Amino acid sequence: MNTVLHKASTRGHVKHGWLDSYHTFSFANYYNPNRIQFGVLRVINDDTVDVGQGFGTHAHENMEIISIPLEGELEHKDSMGNIARIKAGDIQVMSAGTGVYHSEYNKNHDRTVQFLQIWIIPNQQQVEPRYDQISIADISKENQFNQILSPNVDDQGVWIHQDAWFNLGQFALATDCQYQLHSEYNGVYAFVIEGNAVIENQELQKRDGFGVWGRNTILIKADKDSKILLMEVPMNQ
Structure with missing residues (x-):
């Protein structure tokens, strides 16, 4: 049996005013050569988004992106024409494939949003982008x-x-x-x-x-x- 332990206190951390984010694996400006990924699990970001703030439109490709809200709700818009709100008790998946643009915003003015953003390296490249969400509750x-x-x-x-x-x-x-x-x-x-x-x-x-x-x-x-x-x-x- 092989194991690896990542204590919460050892994660990468960035605070951009509106965004408070902890990175289990190397991401953006946080780089640790010993924490690149676990198998095909590439990203676990533990994000808190301030009221009325969010991620502007940005691109992804050839990645499976999973969002799990923990508190509050987040509005999602993408280049496939999807507009949806995901909330605690939901799970969202986006197969970026050949390329997709999306944005994520906390449209609430009275509470922050906490969610996990998880990236999985796919076993197929250049697939047609797709979006789905369900209530796991x-x-x-x-x-x-x-x-x-x-x-x-x-x-x-x-x-x-x-x-x-x-x-x-x-x-x-x-x-x-x-x-x-x-x-x-x-x-x-x-x-x-x-x-x-x-x-x-x-x-x-x-x-x-x-x-x-x-x-x-x-x-x-x-x-x-x-x-x-x-x-x-x-x-x-």
Whole structure:
């Protein structure tokens, strides 16, 4: 078994006035040669956007971009003609493919927006850009992990162009779980959104990240009032 631990306090951090952002992996002006990616998991940005502010129109290509709001709501506009608001309890996916422009704004004037922006390197290049969002509150049950993303169009949750599976668990009670990986070539990166957990005997706190590979199953002990995101991804591009 191989592991990597990224404590919350060791993340890259930037504050641009309207944006307060923590980077698990190298991003923009934050560069750490030992923290480029975990397999095909390239970016985990933990962003807080101030009232009435946001990201202006900018371009992406050949990347699977997943947004998970934690508090508040964010307005999305893109060059495919989509205009939508995503809020806590939703998940959004955008396959940038051959190229797409989009913007993200907090249109509220009374509260900030907190969201995770996650980038996955796709297994297909130059695909037709696409956008989707769903309410994961509609498919989630407490005290267990619920699949919110997969490579399969007909599966529960959204889908992306990669052999990756995301599971989100919200635990009102202390719970022991076992996660079964889909492939021996995959690893799991756990991100503790809230609370505390013990994963393969490693104690984790809020916003800690922990990667595990070289195992078929992973043991997780989630504390009461914790929220944990598991991202299973191929370890080789």
